[in-house]
Every structure is written in structure tokens, then in C-alpha cells.
Amino acid sequence: MGSGGGPAGPFGRLLRELRQDRRLTIEELAEASGVSGRAIGDMERGRSRRPHRGTVTALAQGLELDEPAHARLLAAARAARPGPQQAESVRVSPHTLPRGVRDFVGRQGELAELRALAREAAEGGEGRDAPAPPAAVVYGPPGSGKTTLAVRLAEGLTSSCPDGAFLVDMRGLDERPLPADQVLSGLLGSWGVPDAELAGLGAEELLARYRDLSARLRAVLVLDNAGSEDQIRPLLPREGRLLVVVTSRRTLAGLEGVRRVELGALNRQESAALLRAVVGTGRVDAEPAAANVVTELCGHLPLALRVAANWAATRTSWSLRRLADRLADEDRRLDALSAGDLRVNSAFALSYSRLAPEAARMFRLLSLVPGGDFGVPPAAVLAGVSLPEAEDLLEELLEAGLLLTARQDRYRLHDLLRLYAASRHRAEDGTEGSLAARSRLRHWLLDTAVLAGRWYEPDYGMPPADPGRLVALDDREQAARWIRTEGDSWLAAFREAAAAGEHTRVAEVAEAMHWFSDHWVSWGHWVEVYERAAAAGAALGDAGLEATHRNYLAWAYWACARRHHEAVDAALCALCLAEGAGDTLQQAWAHAYLGWLRDAVDDLPPAADHYRRAMELFTEADDVNGYLQVCCGVVRLMRATGRPQEAVETYRGIMETLADPRHRDRIPPNVRDFTTLSAVYSVSFVHLDRGDWREAADALRGIRGQFDARGWHKQASKVHLHLAHALARLGERAEAAAEYRAVLWLEGLVPAEVREDARTGLAALAGGRPAPPPRFTL
Template identity: 70%
Template sequence: MERGRSLRPHRGTVTALGQGLQLDDAGHAELLAAARAARPGPSPAVPAAVSPYALPRGARDFVGRHRELAHLRTVVALAAANGGAAERATHPLAPPVVVVCGAPGSGKTTLALRLAEESASVFPDGAFLLDMQGLDDQPLSAEQAVVRLLDAWGVDDADLAPHSAEECLARYRTITSRLRAVLVLDNAGSEAQIRPLLPREGRLLVVVTSRRTLAGLEGVQRAELGALDDEESVSLLRAVVGAARVDAEPEAARSVTELCGHLPLALRVAANWVATRTNWSLQRLADRLADEDRRLDALSAGDLRVNAAFSLSYSRLDPLAARMFRLLSLVPGRDFGVPLAAVVAGVPLPDAEDQLEELLEAGLLMTSPGDRYRFHDLLRLYASARHRAEDGTTSAATQSRLRSWLLDTAVVAGRWYEPGFGTPPPDPGRLVALDDRDQALRWIKAEKDNWLSAFREAAENGEHARVTEVAEAMHWFSDNWVSWGNWTEIYRRSAEAAAALADLALEATHRNYLAWAHWACDHNHAAAVDAATRALGLATAAADVVQEAWAHVYLSWLRSAVDDLASAADHVSLAMELFDRADDINGYLTAANVTIRVLEKAGRTREALKTYQEVMDALASPGNRDRISPSVRDVTTLVATHNVAFIHFNRGRWDAAVEALRSIRGQFEARGLYEQAGRVHLMLAHALAHLGKDSEAAAEYRAVLALQDRIPAAVLEEARTSLTGVVAGRPNPPTRFG
């Protein structure tokens, strides 16, 4: 608290104060209540807007590893230099890569974090950590890692969505060639995961941690971590427990280090326990470690036994914190926040926070970005073993409670984006604040692994209505996170659930969603056409006019993508008729915007302009004022104006094109749609150049170049070439666009 690292005293600190003051049980309870009362108000928690790939808090009492750190610092210096600018231009060098390998609990991640933290001044663009999940049944693929890192580096999801894995990788390599940062790829499982992520040029330092040596990676530096030596082990005890206590009992200190196998994780867990128990001697700790090692189940890391340290800290926990520790092993995701822990344990938020902080102080949990917590994988195994041994049949009830809460909250969060919903009704049991779209988006992303696992479990349990409810709630949200990579699975499962319910109209709805996912997310045209065609058949059989219309919209979109414009026009014309028959103004406007683009591509500009005017008239009609939500109205106006700008430009109506484009300039950027924003600036620049307004055109070309890391290389090159021509007094803008 004095150093500004915490805003409130943790439970373990209060306990230590109570012991130091020799308080009785009543006095200790009063002190704890006072500490709780000093906290900020008990408003529902919400994940902070923190990048999930920021570095977590490192160990402040890091010791030892002098030889390894000296080697790594040499690599840092090499990465920082990597030749001068002229040398890099003529003889580009691949940035150095370090693989830190060793047994579980040997401190690989801690060492990588220490290196990243102390190198901050050398790498001004920051440091990032991505868990490659190498020990999971489904490790993170290189393609998934690329998307997550591009997101961390400011490339918007909407800009990534239209591009293939190869194009995203090319963007990744462009950015890494310029980035001066540290990238920690933690917990790697194989060479195949890592190889595509290694930069070919630039000054990005990559540090990989793995239990394996990853011998198949060529041209990398390696630092293999074993157990600490005697001196380093004692130094770690001194750093955590205090020099005076350790130096007073040198023999007992050596016994403790030996009983912990000189493994950093085991040493830290044991030392954290005794550090807050000032009435414990190190000899008492050593005796307990020896006793626990004989009578508790073994948990090993290779040939290093660490169960003694875990068992000691666990057995001395407050009973409620011990129960929390066991139940957290049921959390399916990589990390979790206080609200989820409160649900797992069935306790109020303040109690959950107390218990999590006690586990953190005991070394049984680690921190994660955004006020979240996570297990070391060995400790998760240990917690799971204790849960099986002590809790018996409570798992099913706890898992059901957790699943229900995750899916209920996912529905509420997703519906922020669904027309007709918005602000959810008050619910004191919700535990998280979902008062606006940003909070909803942050929760969905922060808890993605947890609610997705709950969704999968519901599907496998045959909870068909529940599956379709969650998928429906996420439908409008999914447009805001196309690159996530799991929407196809979600809508495949929801379509199967609807089929199991024998509800033709519901299945048609989710087959339509699946068509969107196949094309927008996977770029699988054939699968998307199949899903939309099946949706059309189901909707027709169910006499569901709205879903028939949506199927025609998707089929028009898909036919247009392969330049089958006659078929695309037929489908979207049918869609507009059906939406009109159903009096669905929101669907009608969507179809109308698709129609404008299809007709323009087909050269039927007069019909396209007529449709554009119909859209604008519908938006202006007083009868539609309350039927069109503000968000739909704004997006419809933006897309329609963007589409009509193409028509004006391609007909050589430069003044009309400039007027349309200036009215929407900046709106795509505000929505994070940077590729579309770049094309608006580029088209506007070309139109201005045609009008002889060279200085204004140059400003728009420069606006395209300012988006250099967020838009395709072809758009940048066109802007760069055109700017050169304008500056030289030889503008040569194209007469067609898009």
C-alpha cells in the first residue's frame, strides 16, 4: 500500500497484523471488518479495459539465475542494436529469439517477465505476453496467435475479418519488422506453434518459454533452467521471509530448500506461507514439510517432488479459502475474475476477493492482466486432486451453477447489440456491471474461454433451447468480433440444437447465422452457400417469410462475391419483397443496401440510384421514426452513402462523389473499420484530384498513409504512388474505383 501497488490491505496482511498485536478472535474479526469497510463501494465488478496480452505482475523478490540473465542481457543488446539503419537496409538481420526451457515450476515465465521488465527502456513499444496453451488438448495455433497479437497491436477486428490466414500473417510480419518490443510466447508446446511467429527482420525480441527444448527451431538462443543452487535457494527464502529470520536458522533454511527440491515454485509457496506467520520458525516449517511429504498424495515435476510445499500451504489455509482453492479447479478457462470465483464458491464478492487474495499471498494463485487470477498448471492439478478427494459429489452442482451464471451473463451481454434489447433490467445477483456496450464487450472477451466452455457443455448435455438462446444473443455482437475464430462452431452447434428441437423456423434462423460464419469468418464459400440454401428450404417449409428473406440476402452476398451478379440481383430483389411483405423495416434496409452495391457492380446505376433514394426516404419517413433503432439508422445511412459514392465516382460525377464521401469521412475510423476508412480517403483523394484540387487530394492521400499498419498493402501503394504524382504536378487518378 505504501508503494502504491495496492489500494487496500489484503487478508494475509491483516492476519499478520493481528498476530503481531496478539489480538484474540474477536479483535481479529473486528480488524478484518475494518479493513473490508475501507474498500471502495461494493459496485458490481467489471473487467478493466486492459489488454489481455499486457505483462502480468512479475515477482518483486526475484533472485538468482545470474548466469542465465547475463546471457539473455547479451541477446537484448543484440536485439536493440541489430545494425544501424543503413546496415539493416542492405543486410537485414533476423531478430534474436530466446527459448527458455525447463521443468514445470523452474521459473521460466518468471525469468522471461524479469527480462521484459528490465528491458523496458530498450524496447519503447512495450512488452506483450501470449499464453500458447501448449499443454492443453487444443493448443493455440499459430494462426490464432497472429490474430490475437494483431489485436493487441491495434489492428481492428473488422479489418482482420475479410483476410485469409496468409494475409493476416503478412500483416503480422509487416508490423513486427517495425516494432521495438518484447514478445513473450509463454508455454509453447511445439515448434509448429512458434515457427510462423518468428520475425524475419526488425528489432522485436521474442522470448519463448516451454517445457521442451524445441530443438527443431534453428538459429535461436537457448537458456535451460534447472533447480536453483544452494545459494540461490537460500537467497529466495531470504527475499520472501526476511534476511534476519533466515540467517538466524541457517541449517533449517537449508533443510527447507532441500525438501522443496530447490524448485522456485515450491520454495516460493512454502516461503510465502511462513512469511506471514511470524510465530513460525524455519525449523517448524522444515518439520511440517517433511511430515506432509510422507503422508499426502504425491505431485511431481519430473523427478522433483513439490507436493510438500503445496500441501503445507493448503493445509494451513482458512477453511473457506481452502474450499475456494479446490473449487477453482472447476473453472474451464485460463484465468478468472472475482465475480466468477464468487459464483464458483457461492459467496459474496467481498468474501471471494478476501479468499483469492489469501490464495495469492500463499503463492497458490498468480495474477493475470485486468485484475484477474490464474493457476500455475501444477497447482491446478493439485487443486483438482484435493477437490476430488474432499468434495465428492458437489462438483455437479457447482458446475451447473457456474454454467448457468456464465450463460445467463453471456445472454445479457450479447443482447446489448441486439435490436429490441439494450440496457438490461436491474439484477443485484448479476455480479458484473453491464451498463453499456463497452462493458458488455469487455466481459464477453475477458470470459470468452469460460462462457464458450459452458456453451459447449450445454450443447453436449442436450440443453438445446439454452444453446439456441445463447447463440441468438451473440448474433448481432458477432459482427464486432469476426476474427475470434469460434463463431462457426457456435452456429453449427445452435443449428444442430434447433434441428433436435424439430423447429424448422428456428433451424432456418441458425443456418442463416452459420452461412454468415462460414463466409465472414472462414472464407468458405461452398459451405456458406450450402448453409444459406438449407436455411432457405427450411424457412420456406416453415412459412417464415423473414428467414426466407435473410437467406436470400446471404445468397445474394455470396453470389456477388464470385461476380455472379445476375443471380445476386435476383436473390436480393426477392429479399426486399419478402421483408416488405413482413413489414420488417430493419431487414428491408439491409437488403436495400446490398441491392445498391450489387446493381452498381452490374452497371445498373440508374436502378442503384433509385434504390438509394428509397433507403433515404425510408429513413426520413416519420412513420419509421420509432421503428428504426438509432444504431441501425446510423449504420444504414453510412453504408448507403458509401455505396452511392461508388456510383458517382464510377460515372465521373466528381463533385457528387466528394460531397458524399466528405459526409462520411471519419465515421469508419470511429467504428474501428480501418480498411473501409482507408478506401474512403483514397476515393475522396482521387475525386479531388480529378477536380484539380491537388493540395486537398494530397492531404487525403496522406490520411491513407497514416493508417499504414491497419490497411492492405495494395491500398497503401496506390495512395503512395498517387501522392507522388500529385506532388510532382502530374496527377493521374483512376476513373473507376472498387
């Protein structure tokens, strides 16, 4: 009979060769490494060809391999595994629930209490007279499993929460905790509100929009790692069926009307159950006394227990007594962790001590990653290794329990593990090594940010091909996805560059982001970006550069923060600087921004003067893109001041400029498309005002669907509504009805008055009555 295994592969042959060179039997290697003799035999004979990296590391330590031999063994193991599959290009919400642990145990009483609360939320009433939906605060010490419990709860609520589960890391322990308005914007974006609409909402409107949408959701929202009541209070819904679960180290006593669920250490039975789930029932039940010692040394904290248990799980031939002895030894040698008197340091140290040198180095370096979660490329940059090598190292840390998974293909460090990694980094790598790694990551993040942002700049577009690039930036979608996903990280690198006095670098990054920023107005950090960039220009003594970023700052103050007075001051400062420097182009932009700002508050005569001067200066500077942008503003202004014919003539000038073959290569496709869309949309209002129904219908048909594709639902609804009005007056009733219904399909995404106009128009069509006089508003 056959043995059931194939011929030994390269890994099996190399393992046997290394063992025999050291004159070790399989049993002796099992004793030295902690890997079972049966597993070693299976690997050598080719029955097990895909060993985990942690197992390979344990074998290397048992064989006492030097680094080159260890690297050979790892390479052979990697070659035996299937290659990585190409990741699908899927847009994932930044608030997607992370994957829960498979071996969750205990906390049954707490889960029952929270599930009862979820049922109460699901059965709650609707409308303003109904009581507010219940909310819970899960609090307890670090490492007690608060996030794990909340995720476990959310995973089990799919039937009662059909609209999904969402998690926001509030970063309550960070130097800059996440402010409530940023959370509101992020959640609304995840719930389908377009960025363009979010950008136009003030603080009170943002909160009102959140309350309106959340009242209609049957979902669970986890606000993880909250630091204060101020972060949470605006996010608690007043009506509806949205269950909010907050996790925090604090009780958040200032929050009223919430259910508090305390998490402490596990009891002895739960601790033993967690050990059984990870290590195996047979091993734990065979050594109950040793298992008790292990749980005591880990302080019955889930995080410490899981780390220690993962260490034991890869060393199946070692007893739990051996694990307990090692934990006790580590406990004697190490100081208490800065988080308090938690007994976690010994468990961390034990797993850390058994890592391969390169994995241990990666763990230490990860303490330098800014932001909440991270992907493989930043880790590869920090460690100076390839993407496959970095992924292998991260998976080894994940297997050892020293790293956690986050959304999609990303990872995160528990804050206690980050503290421990930072302490080892300071002790083992020194200041010089830390500075070098931090600088390496900062330069890569900012280099990539510049390349991604320039996809949107008229004079750049697609970056040159580079086979060594760690992230795909082959189109605008990929570039935008990287900028958004790594926003916290590249912003932290940007701040570091500013603090280090890298003024040219700061200005370069801010410039690269200028055209993209229109696509992410709701981000919440553009004011800071352009304040720092303007300061960098001033520090360099470059008046033209400072004027450029003061102009961008004027946009950010108004478009992103609704700080009109400061926006005007920034544009006036830019104009003064540009005039002093003789910079015609920045003078043009300053007048353009001042016209836009005056127009926004209906201060129309000064707006017209600024627009006219901007057009003259853009013509003098031969900047066709700036000229076209101002012209679109002039169309709106001429309509607002009762000069429809001038508005139409300006529109015709825009279209002639776009069609001019001399400008074919000077106007990027994205600028050309947006200019056409903006100009046609603006002039359609002139046709509607004058009752030119055929011209209005032809114009609106030409841009129908384009705002929808961009996610700009408010403008999309106006196109459908106004087209319906025009078609109804032309007697094209069937198409008009279809357009009215298209507005109603956008329920929850467009203003209530737009939906009401659509209902009124549809009812008039159905009843054969003339529709009421329409209101044509931008």
C-alpha cells in the same frame, strides 16, 4: 510521552476480547499463531489497523475460533480497510505483460544469455537481406520459473524495445492448445489492425500481415507455455527486430535456429536467496541448517519455495525449523503430485492447511474455472459469496502464494496449483458439490453472455436494471469488453451446455451473439458456435430454429473462415428448412446470404436474383432491418453490373426508409448508423465512376471519420483517398492535400497500393500536374 498509536479500533478491541476470553497472553497467542507478539500488540492498541487476511486467519487458528467467531474477526478487519476504488474503464490488450515478482532472485547466467540475445535483436539489420532476428526457447520442468524469468527479461528491455512487450499464453497443456492462426489474429489486433480487416484475411494473408508488422516492431514477444513446434513455427519472424521468447516444458527440438536456455532447479545459494527475499535475511541467516532443509524439501523449485516462504512470512514468531518439520510431515503424508517426482506437494499442502475454511474452499473451487485467467465475479459465483468477500479470499490466496496475478485486475492458477486444487476438490467436496458449483458458474456465464450480446440485438438493447448484477453492462462498450475478456470462459460454458443436451440454452446464447459477432469476426470460434446451435435446433425438432442458425452458420463459414462452398451449402439448407416450416423471415435471410455469397465471387446474375427475392420476402415479413441490409448489397451489385442509375435509386430508397417516421422506433440506432454509413459509402463509388465530383465529395464528407472511429482503417483510407481525388478535380487543392496526407498517416494499417495512390496524388498536386486517372475499388 504518547505511545504513538491511536485508540484501538473495532478490530483491535475484538482481538483483545477474544484473546482474553481464552486466557491467553500475547506471547502465548504469538506462539500458537506464528504472528509476532509485537504485531499482535500493535493491532490490539490500534497502531496497526489494516491486517492482511492471511494474518487474521493465522490469529483465528491460534485462538481456535469457530467459523462464526472467525467470520466476525474477518469482518472487523475488512471494516478497518479502505473501501475498494472504482476501477477505471480502460481497454487493456489481452496480451499485456503480467506484473513481475518484486523479489526475483538468481538465474543471473540465464538472464545474461537472454539479454545478450536481446541486444543482438536490437542491433539487427532491416530488410529482407538481413538475418532473421534471434529467438529463444526457455525450457524446464513445471514450477521452475520459466514465465517469471521471461517476464523479468521483458520488463528490463524497455529502452531497447520501445514498441512494448507482449505475452501470449499458448495453453500448450490444454485439451485445445491455442492454434497459431488465433495467436496471429490476437497479436495483430493488439498491434492496431482492425477486426474488420482481420476478418477479410485468409491464412496466408494473415501470416503475411503478421510478418509485415512484426518486421517493423522493436519489441519483445513472450510465447508462454508452448506445447508444440507447430504452435510456434509460424510466429518466428523472418526479419526485423522483434525478439521472441518461448517458454515450454519441452525443448521443442523441431524448431531450428533458436537459442535454447534450460531452467532446472535453483542451486543452494539461489534457493537461500529466495527465502531471504520473502522471509527476511535475519531469520534465514539465523537458522542456516533449517533453511537448507526447507530448500531441499521444496526440491529447490521456485514455485514450491515461494509458497512455503509466503507461509513463513506471515508467521514471524515461528522458526524455520518449525517450517521444515511441518514440510517433512506433509511430505510423508502426501502422495507425489501427478506432474512427476517434483517436491512441491508438501509446500502446497502446508500453505493450504493454514487457510481459513472459506479461503480453502475458494482455492478448491478455482480448479473449475475454465480458461487461462479470471476476474473476481466468476470466483464469487463459484463460491456463492459477494464480490468484496470474493476479492478478500482471492487476496488471501495471493498472499499465501497459491494464486498468481495476471493482466490488470485478473488472477490465474499455475497449472501445478490447479492440479493440486482439483485433487483437494475431489477429495473434500465430492461429486455433488462439484456438479453444483460447475452448474452455478455455467448458468451465470451464459446468462451474462446473453445479456451482453443482446445489447447489439435490434429488439433488446440495454438489459433491465439489476443491482445484484456482478458485472457492469451499462453500455455497448462494457458489454463488448466482457464478451471479449471472458470469451474463453463463456465458450467453455457453452460447450458444457451443448454436451449436457441443453439445446434451448445453446440456441439462446448463439442467437444473442448474432448481432455482436459482426464486431468480432476474427475471434475464431463463431463457426463452432453456430454449428452447435444448428445441431441444437435439429435436436429440438424445430426446423425454423435450425434454419435460423444454418443462416448464421453460412455467414460464419464465409466471413470468418473463407469456406465458401460450405457457406453456400449452409444457406441452401437453411432455405430448404425455412420453406418446409413456412418461415418467411428465414427464407428471406437465406436468400440474402446466398446473394451475398454469389456477389462475393462475382457470380452476379444469381446474386441479383437472390437479393430481389430477399427484398420481396423481407417486405412480406415486415422486417425493415433485413430489408435495408439487402438494399445496401443491391447498391453495390447494381454498380458492379453497370446499372448506376438503379444503384442511385436504391440508395434513395434506403434513405427514405430511414427517414420514414413509421420506422423511427423499429430501427435501432446502431443499425440506423451502420446502414447510413454502408449505403453512402457504396453510392459514393457510383458518383466517382460517373465523374460526379461534387456529389461524391458531399457524400464522402458526410461519412469522413466514421470508419476511423470504428477502427476500419481500410475503408477509412478509401474515404480519404477518394475524397481527395474528387476535391482535386474540383480545384479544392488544400483540402485535397490534407486528405491525401490523412491516408499516409495510416502507414502500416492500410494496403500498400492505397498509400501509393495517395503519394502519387499528393505529388501531382505539389507539381501542379493533373493527377493520374484514379482507381475506384471497394
